[in-house]
Amino acid sequence: MPHSHALGPTRAAPHRPAPTAGPLARVVTLTGRCVRLSARNLDALLMSLALPVLLMLVFVYLFGGAITTGDPATSYVTYVVPGVLVLCSGYGAALTASTLNGDLRSGVVDRFRSMDVGGTALVGGHVLASLARNAAATAAVLLVALLLGFRPRASLGAALAAAVVLLCYVLALSWLAAVVGALVSTPEAAGAFGFVALFLPYPSSAFVPVETMPGWLHGFAGHQPVTSVIESLRALLLGAPAGASPWIALAWCAVLLALSVPLASLALARRHR
Amino acid sequence: MSEEAAIEVAGLLKSYGDTEVLRGIDLRVPAGGVHALLGPNGAGKTTTVRVLSTLSGPDGGVVRVAGHDVRRERAAVRRRISVTGQYAALDEQQTGRENLWTFGRLRGLGRRAARERAAELLGSFDLREAADRAVATYSGGMRRRLDIAAALTGGRPRVLFLDEPTTGLDPRSRRTTWGTVSELARQGVTVFLTTQYLEEADHLAGRVTLLDRGRIVAEGTPAELKRRVAARRLELTAVSPTAHQELRRRLDVAPLHDDPHGLRLSVATDGTAAAVRGLLDRLDPTADLLARFDVLDASLDDVFLALTGRATRPAGTRPKETGHAA
Ligand SMILES: Nc1ncnc2c1ncn2[C@@H]1O[C@H](COP(=O)(O)OP(=O)(O)O)[C@@H](O)[C@H]1O
Ligand SMILES: [Mg+2]
Numbered sequence: 241m242p243h244s245h246a247l248g249p250t251r252a253a254p255h256r257p258a259p260t261a262g263p264l265a266r267v268v269t270l271t272g273r274c275v276r277l278s279a280r281n282l283d284a285l286l287m288s289l290a291l292p293v294l295l296m297l298v299f300v301y302l303f304g305g306a307i308t309t310g311d312p313a314t315s316y317v318t319y320v321v322p323g324v325l326v327l328c329s330g331y332g333a334a335l336t337a338s339t340l341n342g343d344l345r346s347g348v349v350d351r352f353r354s355m356d357v358g359g360t361a362l363v364g365g366h367v368l369a370s371l372a373r374n375a376a377a378t379a380a381v382l383l384v385a386l387l388l389g390f391r392p393r394a395s396l397g398a399a400l401a402a403a404v405v406l407l408c409y410v411l412a413l414s415w416l417a418a419v420v421g422a423l424v425s426t427p428e429a430a431g432a433f434g435f436v437a438l439f440l441p442y443p444s445s446a447f448v449p450v451e452t453m454p455g456w457l458h459g460f461a462g463h464q465p466v467t468s469v470i471e472s473l474r475a476l477l478l479g480a481p482a483g484a485s486p487w488i489a490l491a492w493c494a495v496l497l498a499l500s501v502p503l504a505s506l507a508l509a510r511r512h513r
Numbered sequence: 514m515s516e517e518a519a520i521e522v523a524g525l526l527k528s529y530g531d532t533e534v535l536r537g538i539d540l541r542v543p544a545g546g547v548h549a550l551l552g553p554n555g556a557g558k559t560t561t562v563r564v565l566s567t568l569s570g571p572d573g574g575v576v577r578v579a580g581h582d583v584r585r586e587r588a589a590v591r592r593r594i595s596v597t598g599q600y601a602a603l604d605e606q607q608t609g610r611e612n613l614w615t616f617g618r619l620r621g622l623g624r625r626a627a628r629e630r631a632a633e634l635l636g637s638f639d640l641r642e643a644a645d646r647a648v649a650t651y652s653g654g655m656r657r658r659l660d661i662a663a664a665l666t667g668g669r670p671r672v673l674f675l676d677e678p679t680t681g682l683d684p685r686s687r688r689t690t691w692g693t694v695s696e697l698a699r700q701g702v703t704v705f706l707t708t709q710y711l712e713e714a715d716h717l718a719g720r721v722t723l724l725d726r727g728r729i730v731a732e733g734t735p736a737e738l739k740r741r742v743a744a745r746r747l748e749l750t751a752v753s754p755t756a757h758q759e760l761r762r763r764l765d766v767a768p769l770h771d772d773p774h775g776l777r778l779s780v781a782t783d784g785t786a787a788a789v790r791g792l793l794d795r796l797d798p799t800a801d802l803l804a805r806f807d808v809l810d811a812s813l814d815d816v817f818l819a820l821t822g823r824a825t826r827p828a829g830t831r832p833k834e835t836g837h838a839a
Contacts, residue, residue, distance in 0.1 A: 258592045258621060260588075261621040273615050277607065347598050347603075351598075351616065355619050355620055355667070
């Protein structure tokens with residue numbers, strides 16, 4: 241039985257309208273919540289951390305012997321690290337579709353809405369949590385890669401630039417995933433976006449040079465967003481001249497974000513007619 | 514401020530696709546006290562709560578809650594209300610404390626205030642021991658308590674919406690929830706709750722609105738509503754289907770309720786010995802048709818039945834009060 245004194249606020253006068261949290265406090269709170277929930281979702285967590293390790297082992301030991309990179313100075317493990325980074329980031333970012341969709345199918349979002357917490361803050365929390373998850377996955381990839389003989393030749397500046405490109409890629413893809421999560425009605429449909437994200441790096445220069453692919457695929461594989469991200473990462477990590485590819489990658493991310501941010505908010509508004 | 518109604522609804526319409534769920538609702542809930550929206554499954558209770566608490570937009574009509582229009586002044590309404598929906602709105606994988614902390618922060622409390630408020634609510638809702646366990650491990654009653662506590666993280670709201678707060682709870686947890694609701698009302702919170710349980714509305718609410726298929730069929734205090742049907746009900750149980758038919762034939766007034774499968778008939782009565790004896794003598798002079806009779810207080814069930822022609826729950830699940838072997 242509740243004690244009478246404790247049901248009301250300790251200091252507030254009765255019926256004072258509830259204060260409203262600032263936008264920053266909301267996003268920070270929601271991000272913390274999503275990070276806690278992600279950390280407790282053991283399946284997803286194991287998958288996110290096991291995937292990089294397994295992929296590195298598969299590419300380096302199973303495929304690595306058969307693939308030549310066209311540059312004798314570059315070992316295959318060094319060639320493939322950017323691809324694995326992008327693959328894992330894509331997978332991690334795509335999880336945002338499932339985490340957001342799960343929230344939308346539960347009653348929690350109604351409580352958030354009744355507290356006047358808007359859809360953009362909610363998506364922001366999920367996307368920032370995705371960045372945190374991906375930071376952990378990236379660290380795992382790099383650790384395994386270093387153990388397998390990956391030797392980056394990046395200056396500090398280039399390494400930072402590579403981090404920025406990867407961050408923007410994860411940001412854009414997570415927000416795109418949020419659009420999917422807000423649109424679909426089943427967890428399976430939300431999960432399917434992960435499949436797309438996992439598959440997209442293959443027709444690119446991630447794992448084999450584009451020139452080795454059939455001619456009809458060159459146009460797509462050479463110009464799709466993932467390729468510019470991978471080319472930038474590879475050049476920046478290997479200390480090679482990156483040319484325009486980081487800018488192309490960032491432009492892709494900007495375009496994706498410019499579309500996804502309003503689309504995600506619209507999709508949420510439509511869902512809550 | 515006390516003159517102002519907590520909830521004012523005029524001509525509220527709401528459809529989902531082709532389904533008209535709310536078909537013109539008018540409602541005025543004065544500030545203070547407990548107001549129950551009573552209706553069977555599918556009547557539109559949840560939809561009403563969702564519209565009143567700004568979670569769904571009305572298709573037509575005017576809805577003002579805590580002095581503000583839900584459509585044009587949504588943010589102002591949201592700062593003055595709290596909702597606990599029909600299904601728990603909690604994170605299963607967060608602990609009770611983390612859930613309350615999260616909601617408190619989103620309500621605008623500082624870190625420290627949110628921590629203190631969470632601890633305070635965990636204490637008053639008897640959840641201190643379970644505070645640091647994941648909600649996934651909670652029982653139904655504990656979950657419900659946390660869900661109601663979560664509606665109070667921002668302090669006492671002007672209007673608190675509770676959608677079927679006791680559905681699925683064991684009797685003890687139900688009593689606890691009733692205590693909480695009464696206590697909140699005593700502290701000046703206007704509580705608008707929905708229920709399918711007539712005894713719950715009777716027990717808790719100062720005023721009751723009966724909702725049926727998206728329309729309001731009656732409104733008043735429980736006593737006023739009971740006055741609209743006979744004070745007592747005589748429930749007769751026949752010895753056999755043939756006897757049931759014979760009793761039905763001999764009855765010169767329409768029964769309140771006729772349940773051939775349960776061999777039962779209900780008739781309005783004032784409950785006096787003379788009236789009951791007279792009726793029994795008339796219906797069964799040879800004393801071989803009736804197995805038993807029960808004199809029951811008219812319940813809101815009866816009001817509902819009288820006003821809609823339909824029972825709110827299957828026949829035969831009514832609680833017995835005074836039974837006599839015939
Ligand atoms: N989102 C929705 N889409 C379509 N129909 C709905 C939706 N929500 C409720 N309904 C329909 O509206 C009617 C009333 O539902 P509801 O308000 O949940 O009733 P109650 O809470 O009284 O059981 C039901 O027939 C239900 O099927
Ligand atoms: Mg309902």
